[in-house]
Amino acid sequence: MKAAVIVFPGSNCDRDCKVAIERSAGARVEMVWHQETALPDDLDLIVLPGGFSYGDYLRCGAMAAQSPVMKEVVSAAGKGVAVVGICNGFQVLTEVGLLPGALLRNAGLKYVCKPVELDIVNGQTRFTAGYGEQRQAVMTVGNGEGNYFADEETLDRLEGEGQVVFRYKENPNGSARDIAGIVNKGGNVLGLMPHPDRAFDADLGSEDGAVLFRSIFQSA
Amino acid sequence: MSTSSTPSAKPMAEMAAEFGLKPAEYDVVLKRLGREPNLVELGVFSVMWSEHCSYKSSKNQLKKFPIDGPRVICGPGENAGVIDIGDGDAIIFKMESHNHPSYIEPYQGAATGVGGIMRDVFTMGARPIALLNALRFGDPSHPKTKRLVDGVVAGIAGYGNCVGVPTVAGETNFHKGYNGNILVNAMCVGLAKADSIFYSAAPGPGLAVVYFGSKTGRDGIHGATMSSAEFSEDSEEKRPTVQVGDPFAEKLLIEATLELMATGAVAAIQDMGAAGLTSSSVEMAGKGGVGIELNMDMVPQRETGMSAYEMMLSESQERMLAVLKPGREQDGHAIFEKWGLDAAVIGYTTDTGRLVLKHHGETVCDVPLAPLFDDAPLYDRPWVQPALQPRLDPAAVPAPTNWNEAVLKIIGCPDMASKRWLWEQYDRHVMADTLEDSATGCDAGIVRIHGTGKAIAVTSDCTPRYVQADPYEGGKQAVAEAWRNLTAAGALPIAITDNLNFGSPEKPETMGQIVRATDGMAEACRALDFPVVSGNVSLYNETNGVAIPPTPTVGGVGLLEDYDLRTGFGNVAEGDTLVLVGETRGELGASIYLREILGREDGAPPPVDLALERKTGDFVRGLISSGLVAGVHDLSDGGLLVAAADVALASKIGVTLNATSQTHAHAYLLGEDQARYLIATPDPDAVLEAAKEAGVHANVAGVAGGEAFASDGLFSVSLDALRAAHEAWLPGYMSAPKA
Numbered sequence: 001m002k003a004a005v006i007v008f009p010g011s012n013c014d015r016d017c018k019v020a021i022e023r024s025a026g027a028r029v030e031m032v033w034h035q036e037t038a039l040p041d042d043l044d045l046i047v048l049p050g051g052f053s054y055g056d057y058l059r060c061g062a063m064a065a066q067s068p069v070m071k072e073v074v075s076a077a078g079k080g081v082a083v084v085g086i087c088n089g090f091q092v093l094t095e096v097g098l099l100p101g102a103l104l105r106n107a108g109l110k111y112v113c114k115p116v117e118l119d120i121v122n123g124q125t126r127f128t129a130g131y132g133e134q135r136q137a138v139m140t141v142g143n144g145e146g147n148y149f150a151d152e153e154t155l156d157r158l159e160g161e162g163q164v165v166f167r168y169k170e171n172p173n174g175s176a177r178d179i180a181g182i183v184n185k186g187g188n189v190l191g192l193m194p195h196p197d198r199a200f201d202a203d204l205g206s207e208d209g210a211v212l213f214r215s216i217f218q219s220a
Numbered sequence: 221m222s223t224s225s226t227p228s229a230k231p232m233a234e235m236a237a238e239f240g241l242k243p244a245e246y247d248v249v250l251k252r253l254g255r256e257p258n259l260v261e262l263g264v265f266s267v268m269w270s271e272h273c274s275y276k277s278s279k280n281q282l283k284k285f286p287i288d289g290p291r292v293i294c295g296p297g298e299n300a301g302v303i304d305i306g307d308g309d310a311i312i313f314k315m316e317s318h319n320h321p322s323y324i325e326p327y328q329g330a331a332t333g334v335g336g337i338m339r340d341v342f343t344m345g346a347r348p349i350a351l352l353n354a355l356r357f358g359d360p361s362h363p364k365t366k367r368l369v370d371g372v373v374a375g376i377a378g379y380g381n382c383v384g385v386p387t388v389a390g391e392t393n394f395h396k397g398y399n400g401n402i403l404v405n406a407m408c409v410g411l412a413k414a415d416s417i418f419y420s421a422a423p424g425p426g427l428a429v430v431y432f433g434s435k436t437g438r439d440g441i442h443g444a445t446m447s448s449a450e451f452s453e454d455s456e457e458k459r460p461t462v463q464v465g466d467p468f469a470e471k472l473l474i475e476a477t478l479e480l481m482a483t484g485a486v487a488a489i490q491d492m493g494a495a496g497l498t499s500s501s502v503e504m505a506g507k508g509g510v511g512i513e514l515n516m517d518m519v520p521q522r523e524t525g526m527s528a529y530e531m532m533l534s535e536s537q538e539r540m541l542a543v544l545k546p547g548r549e550q551d552g553h554a555i556f557e558k559w560g561l562d563a564a565v566i567g568y569t570t571d572t573g574r575l576v577l578k579h580h581g582e583t584v585c586d587v588p589l590a591p592l593f594d595d596a597p598l599y600d601r602p603w604v605q606p607a608l609q610p611r612l613d614p615a616a617v618p619a620p621t622n623w624n625e626a627v628l629k630i631i632g633c634p635d636m637a638s639k640r641w642l643w644e645q646y647d648r649h650v651m652a653d654t655l656e657d658s659a660t661g662c663d664a665g666i667v668r669i670h671g672t673g674k675a676i677a678v679t680s681d682c683t684p685r686y687v688q689a690d691p692y693e694g695g696k697q698a699v700a701e702a703w704r705n706l707t708a709a710g711a712l713p714i715a716i717t718d719n720l721n722f723g724s725p726e727k728p729e730t731m732g733q734i735v736r737a738t739d740g741m742a743e744a745c746r747a748l749d750f751p752v753v754s755g756n757v758s759l760y761n762e763t764n765g766v767a768i769p770p771t772p773t774v775g776g777v778g779l780l781e782d783y784d785l786r787t788g789f790g791n792v793a794e795g796d797t798l799v800l801v802g803e804t805r806g807e808l809g810a811s812i813y814l815r816e817i818l819g820r821e822d823g824a825p826p827p828v829d830l831a832l833e834r835k836t837g838d839f840v841r842g843l844i845s846s847g848l849v850a851g852v853h854d855l856s857d858g859g860l861l862v863a864a865a866d867v868a869l870a871s872k873i874g875v876t877l878n879a880t881s882q883t884h885a886h887a888y889l890l891g892e893d894q895a896r897y898l899i900a901t902p903d904p905d906a907v908l909e910a911a912k913e914a915g916v917h918a919n920v921a922g923v924a925g926g927e928a929f930a931s932d933g934l935f936s937v938s939l940d941a942l943r944a945a946h947e948a949w950l951p952g953y954m955s956a957p958k959a
Contacts, residue, residue, distance in 0.1 A: 009560065010468050012384025016652040033558075050650075052382040055468025111377050111645045114659070142381070142647040198649045203668075203783070 001027035001217045003045040006073065006089075008034045008064045013050035013086065013197055020197040021047070024210035025217045034067040045082045045216050046073055048089030050142070050195060060103060060145045061091030070096050082126060082216050083189045087143055090181075090191035099184055099191045100158070101150030103143075107174025111144040115205060116194055117169040118180055122162045125183050127190045130215030137208035139194035141172055141180075146193040148175040148182075158182055166192055232256050239266035245597050252591040260529045260577065260585040265592065267495035267533065268502060271759050274596040277725035278757040281734055284742040285752040291714055292753055293414060299340040299491065300410075301753025302417055303715050305779050309669060310414040311676055312346035315354075315407035315719040315775040317758035321462040322404040326371025330404050331379035331465040332537055337408040338383065339491035342474050343540070345418040345481055346410025349651060350667045351380050353390040353406050354680040354719070354773045358399035360634055360953055365394070368402055369642070370954065375465075376406070377645040382467035383474065387646035388657040388665030391680050394634040397688075400763025405719040405756075407775040409678055411669060418481060420490040422508035422543045425571040427487055429501070429512065430549070432476065432556050432563035433539040434469050436497070437522035440535025469538040469561075476559040477540060483555070485548035492539040498532045500541040501567075502575060506589045508543075514567035516579040528579040543569060603731035606691050612823035614806040614887030617814070623935035626817050630858055630890075631865050632945035633816045634953075641950040655783055656709065661790030661870025663854050664709035664776075668783060675783035677711035679776045683857070684769040686825035689810040691733040691770055695740025696828040700894060701856055702776030703748045707837040708854040708897055710787040710844045711778030713748065718755040718774050723767020725759050733770040734759075740828075741772060747830035748837075750776070787844050789853040789900065792871035792924045796850050797904035800860060800921035801911060802836050802896030806887025812858045813890035826892045833895040839914045840897050848907055851900035861889040863898045864922060865929055869943055874926035880933055889931065900924060 003021050007014045018029045030040050034053075039046070053064035064070070070092070077083045077098055085093035093099045106112055118137045120128055131137065150158070155177055158164050166181035173193070181192025196209025230238075236246040239262060249257055249265050257265065267273055275282065287295035293310055294302035300314035318333025338348050353376055358365045380387045385408070440463035480486055488508065490500040497519070505512035516528045522536070544551070549565060556563035570576070575592075577585035620626035630636055643658035653670055656662035656677075664677035681701040687694030699716065706713040718741065723730040745752055761768040780786055792798075808814055809823025843849055851871070855863045860877065868875040882888040901907045904920055911918035922931075930936035937945075 010382070010471055012382075012471065012650055013652075016650070019652060051384060052468060052471070055382065055466070055471075057468070110374075111381055111647070113381075113647050113649065114644050140649050142649060144381075195649070198652050200652070203655055204649070204652060 001025060002040065002043055003027050003029045003047060004032045004040055004043050005029055005047045005049055006032050006034060006069055008053035008067060010053045010055050011049050011051035016197040017047045017049045020200040020209060021213050024200050024213040027217055032069060034069050036069045037072065039072045039076055043076065043081055045084065046076060048085040048092050050087030050089060053088055053092065061088060061095040064092045065095035074098060077189050080186065080188050085191040086195055086197060087193055090193055091145065093189060093191040098189045099182060100154050101148055103145045104147040104149045105145050106147050112172050113140065113142040114172060115140045116172055118194060119167045119169060121164045121167050125165055125187055127212055127215050128165060130211045130218055138206040139196055139199040139209055141194050143193055146173040146175065148179045150176060161185065165190060166194065232262060235259065236262055239263065240270060241266050245269060248595050252595060253587060260532060261587050263529050263533045264498050264575065264585065264587060267498050268592045269596050272494050273499055275757055276597045277599050277601055277759060278720065278734065279598055280600055281738040284738055286742065286746050287751050287753065289715065289749060289751040292751055293417065295753045296755060298419060299343045301715065301717055302344065303753060303777065304414055305674065308414050310412045310417060311409060311777060312341050312344050312412055313407065313409040313717055313777055314340050314754040315405055315717045315773065316340065316756040317719050317721060318404045318406065319402065319721065319758055319761055322372055323402050325462040326368050327375040328462055328464050330372040330375030332463045333404050333406045334376055334379040335465045335467065335470050335537055336493050337406045338385065338470065339493060341408045341410035342477055343418065343489055343491040344412065345416050346412035347478060348385045348408050348410045349653065350409040350665060350678055351385050351387040351406065352665065352678055352680045352775060353387065354682065355390065355392045356398045356403040356684065356771060357394050358402065359396035360394050362399045366954065372404055373642045373645055379465055379467040381647040383471045384650045386648050386650050386654050386667065388648055388654055388667060389678055389680060390658065392639050392642065393684065395684065395769060397769040401761045401768050403721050403768065403771055405773045407680060407717060409676065409777060418486060418489050420488055420504050420507055422488045422504045422510050422569045425510050425569045427543045427546065427569045428549045428565045429514065429567040429569065430542045430544055430552060430563060431519060431539065431566045432552065432561050433473050434466065434536060435520040435522035435562050436531050436534050436539065437536045438526065438530055438534060439463050441530060441533045463535045463537050465537050472559040472561060473538050473540060476555050476561055479555045480552050483551045485544050485551035486542050487545045488543040490541050492541060494535065496533065496535050502589060502592055504541065504543060505569060505575065506593050511570035511572035511574045511589065512567060513570050513576040516577055518564045518566040520562035520564055528577055528584040601725050601731045602728050603735050604728045606732045606736055609689050609809060609822055609824045612809040614808060614884040617808045618818065619886035620817055624937055627861065627935050627937055628941065628945040630812060630816055630862065631942060632949050634949060636812060636858055636862060637949035638947045639950060640947060641954055655786060656788060660788060661866065662709050662788030663705040664711065666709060666780065666783065666786055673782055675780040675786065677706045677709045677778040677780060679705040680773060681705060682771055682773040684771045685810045685821065687737055687770040687772060689823065689825045691736035692740040693825050693827055695737035695772055696744040696830065697825065697894060698772055698774045699741050699744035699748065699750060700828050700830065700833050702774040703750055704837060704854040706776050706778030707841050708852045710785050711780045713750050713776055713778040715751050715753045716745065716774050716776045718752055718772060720755065720757045721761055721768065721771040721773065722759050723762045730767050737770055737772050744828065744830055748834055785845060787849060787852045789851040789867045790870040792851040792867050792873060792900040794873060794925045796900040796902055796924040797920055798864065798875065798922040798924060799899045799901060799904055799907050799918050800896065801840060801899055801916060801918045803917045804888055804891060804893050804896065806884055806891035807893045808887055808891055811890060811892045826894050828894045836895045836916055839911065839916045843899065843907065843910060848903055849899050849901050853898045855896040855898060857892065859890045859892050860898065860921060865942060867898065867900065868929045868939060869946060871924065873924050874928045874939055875922055875924050877922035877931040879931050885934060
């Protein structure tokens with residue numbers, strides 16, 4: 001069981017992701033600098049962490065999407081390796097085209113940091129299978145640009161094909177159709193704004209994020 | 221010697237006055253140099269001798285503070301204070317003001333305040349793990365207040381969130397006394413290895429001086445001098461002296477600095493904060509007893525044609541200066557390249573004891589370093605005893621005519637209302653070690669020591685209306701409340717940092733506030749074994765001759781050996797009994813009740829009996845570790861009533877207080893007597909028995925349960941109404957159309 005956490009300049013949840021994966025799933029985690037042109041062998045999971053890659057200059061995730069390592073991430077995703085983009089990582093995934101849509105400025109125009117209740121809309125993905133009968137999860141969000149946007153047709157398709165994985169019970173940022181997290185068509189690339197990496201033990205207020213990481217390795 | 225670095229038509233003596241040097245101070249410069257300084261040299265003297273850098277008016281007062289203790293590794297005098305938390309770990313922390321810049325340009329002023337205090341902490345080898353802020357704004361109805369709140373909060377969020385350090389606690393007050401001069405005090409707490417602390421003194425001559433971080437631009441020139449002067453109507457013209465922050469650069473700088481330190485190449489290091497390159501180079505050389513020579517041509521510059529004067533006085537952000545060990549000059553190269561930072565060897569330490577600057581082949585500054593420290597002005601300013609107020613007799617203070625209305629008004633007034641609108645803009649969870657923060661029912665923010673079972677508790681406290689009414693008691697109270705908050709969270713209080721915000725020390729009345737407030741703080745620190753390890757002084761907080769309310773903010777740090785023993789007041793359950801620990805006389809002077817309901821701000825503040833404070837707090841801490849309590853909340857603003865309301869809101873459960881047996885129910889419920897805690901327990905008999913044994917006063921105050929916040933025969937409001945009143949004010953205020 002092996003995971004890689006990609007580190008961009010400005011990533012600030014890279015350590016959180018490493019610790020969360022180690023504690024939740026007991027997997028080995030390697031930190032991979034954004035300028036690397038090769039990924040470690042035999043990865044079961046690649047995580048794009050939260051933060052402000054390249055200071056969020058230009059547009060959140062836009063510059064990170066051009067990093068050398070992202071070519072490798074896209075290639076690994078094409079081969080079916082599980083990829084999770086959390087917060088800024090979700091933004092990077094949309095910028096690099098692995099997921100449809102975009103993350104816009106929050107509807108309230110402010111950064112929002114709060115615990116959110118999520119509906120697990122699709123419990124059949126490799127990221128959510130571990131939730132079993134559990135249909136709800138609590139994690140925190142912390143973002144200024146978490147407002148998911150896609151055109152109606154895309155949104156219909158995402159919903160129709162079970163690609164909407166998490167939905168906010170109370171929408172904190174104006175996301176279209178309360179979407180908090182989606183997977184790609186292949187089901188191996190997940191992007192979500194809430195932080196499973198801040199919800200891996202009860203002292204942090206929730207253990208629901210740990211289930212997500214465990215799921216990935218159980219299905220690997 | 222060139223005097224042409226920046227042309228000046230004015231006589232140097234006149235320039236000195238413009239730079240804030242008094243005639244007598246300028247005379248000392250002339251004497252020490254034996255000649256007239258040039259503009260660069262004058263700039264160096266004026267910033268080093270500014271109030272901000274020299275503490276010339278406050279130093280004699282700061283000497284009163286206890287600064288030692290069994291856990292103190294490094295007290296005041298370095299970039300931040302360092303305490304030992306055992307197991308080889310150290311906590312490094314400090315609080316600092318960015319008041320003037322935040323008033324002039326709220327977003328950047330507050331943002332760079334956060335950036336600056338973080339640099340003070342990681343400069344010493346710590347990774348920042350928590351941020352706090354203490355904010356004081358003017359009257360909400362003042363036309364500038366809303367814009368200032370919006371900008372300051374966005375600035376704090378914009379910087380701290382991006383760097384990735386959780387903002388876990390803070391305090392926010394509103395009072396007309398801050399209309400023309402808000403206070404933005406930011407505190408940073410970092411974690412380091414106790415055997416790997418970095419200091420600023422250059423250890424010897426002949427060592428390379430490396431500049432790294434952002435380039436130097438023309439921003440913030442003479443900021444330290446600006447912040448040492450009073451405000452006037454035209455202060456907004458000083459906007460160009462406010463620096464611009466880049467949190468992304470700061471994040472890179474933290475990582476690069478910690479990596480550089482890990483190589484073992486760093487002999488001394490200092491961030492470029494107030495007075496930028498001047499204070500960093502002067503302090504490193506001066507503290508090390510060596511000289512320093514810099515080649516200004518090597519300084520990474522953002523703009524062309526910058527003079528030596530501009531480079532030395534620039535307060536461009538996110539810059540560091542390090543003295544490297546012999547032969548280690550290249551160690552940093554790969555690190556700076558990896559993080560994309562500008563870096564250059566800009567000079568060497570020397571054995572001359574002088575600061576020498578070269579620019580374009582000319583010597584543009586050559587001054588002895590010793591006078592910058594040894595001859596820095598030191599003032600024992602004249603002061604007068606503050607006029608005190610009489611104690612208010614509870615019988616002479618009217619009770620509310622409508623209790624229900626009064627309860628809702630108090631819980632919803634600007635000072636007591638929920639600050640959710642602002643702290644939801646702060647990332648409180650990044651680093652995944654936050655256990656308690658502004659959103660949870662706890663008297664302190666609590667963050668884990670990464671990878672251990674330990675945690676630190678942090679708090680920021682001051683009650684300016686007490687300090688205004690009686691600087692001595694108010695000074696004591698600020699320290700005592702910080703100690704009490706840490707205690708209530710289950711932590712052992714260890715040490716404080718302080719941020720002394722006052723008006724002009726040149727006025728005897730204000731100086732009297734400074735003297736007496738620090739007297740009180742010093743006494744409280746001694747009585748509570750709560751030493752001062754770092755701090756910052758911000759004077760001249762005046763606009764058009766009117767001083768702010770005296771505001772000596774205290775930032776406290778405590779230790780939890782086992783974070784499972786932390787307590788709060790968010791888990792109080794149906795049927796728990798509320799026990800009031802501590803003595804209640806009904807002190808209504810300078811209280812929230814008096815101000816919000818009766819429209820008065822008179823009376824003596826509650827006196828602080830430090831021996832009682834200590835005895836009561838130690839008892840409560842013992843009670844927490846005995847496992848008898850379900851919740852603890854300290855009593856402060858608004859007394860028992862507000863504390864009980866906080867319990868009800870945080871635990872989502874009704875509370876009924878019993879005040880019928882009290883002679884003056886309003887004084888019992890709303891008095892702000894110190895050294896008190898509200899304890900929730902399923903076993904009140906055991907708690908009362910333990911209190912009796914400890915010789916601590918305790919009485920049953922009420923019970924948790926139901927859906928209402930009530931006191932028999934006085935008031936009853938539904939939890940929903942209480943919550944609505946508590947949550948409504950700030951978002952309503954911020955979203956209302958601009959007046």
